[in-house]
Amino acid sequence: MTTTNKYMNIFHELSNDIEKGIYEPNTLLPSEHELCDRFATSRETIRKALTLLSQNGFIQKMRGKGSLVLGINKMEFPVSGIVSFKELQKSLGRDTHTTVHKLELNETNDWLSSQLECDPGSFVWEIARARTIQGERVILDKDWILQSHVPSLTEEICADSIYAYFENKLGLAISYAKKEFTVEPVTDEDRALLDLDGDSHIVLVKNFVHLEDTMLFQYTESRHRLDKFKFVDFARRK
Structure with missing residues (x-):
């Protein structure tokens, strides 16, 4: 699997988790280290997926705290x-x-x-x-x-x-x-x-x-x- 397919697949899986309420609004996603373990991939790939989540309004990346899940009713x-x-x-x-x-x-x-x-x-x-x-x-x-x-x-x-x-x-x-x-x-x-x-x-x-x-x-x-x-x-x- 290419790096592009890998981070896109991670983006889709995490965005689906957010849509289903597995990660609720105003809570933090697992840390980059935890996501690396979950998806068996590099921190660079995880960061690309998180950037895509941020660009599409699913999360807000907060320096020193992590990735805050945003409301996605719309x-x-x-x-x-x-x-x-x-x-x-x-x-x-x-x-x-x-x-x-x-x-x-x-x-x-x-x-x-x-x-x-x-x-x-x-x-x-x-x-x-x-x-x-x-x-x-x-x-x-x-x-x-x-x-x-x-x-x-x-x-x-x-x-x-x-x-x-x-x-x-x-x-x-x-x-x-x-x-x-x-x-x-x-x-x-x-x-x-x-x-x-x-x-x-x-x-x-x-x-x-x-x-x-x-x-x-x-x-x-x-x-x-x-x-x-x-x-x-x-x-x-x-």
Whole structure:
């Protein structure tokens, strides 16, 4: 097993222990020495795993004391960067599933033409996918993608990763996105496709995604259950 696989496996095992409550919030993880014995590995590998736990909000490393376990009732989604759902959940090791509820090729109306900055009547792929995380449907992703850049799509691709398809199969160079965050009342569609547990509002994240040549080719609305997610960014003062 490579060093990379080793510390990633340790990260996943410890993060799962924290999620299951084996290590409770405001308690300390075992010492680096104890973790070295448990996983039969070097202190350098343990420190890499602990750094990853810290970066993902599971622990706070405290000089001279150890690693303090933080509360994780809400899963963290980065504000900056363009990360697909599959990439994010794979990195955190969570049990996830995607259900494709809609895949249609339609003409744009005035509203959608405005969002995508394209001519009315342009053809777009319309996709609706519910994201299940640890048994609960907590995200509804709605995508509109210009067919001029993506000639064909299938439900199998949408259930897996459209970004992997865009980049690896179509050779699209996805460059940057403008994001907007609001809290909105739930819709009938939200109630039908999400496990809302009586919630009256959702967090709406709008993404306007551009290619390397600055062309806007995708508009996305990600509708998140309020109690499960927080959106984070990391900033360092220089």
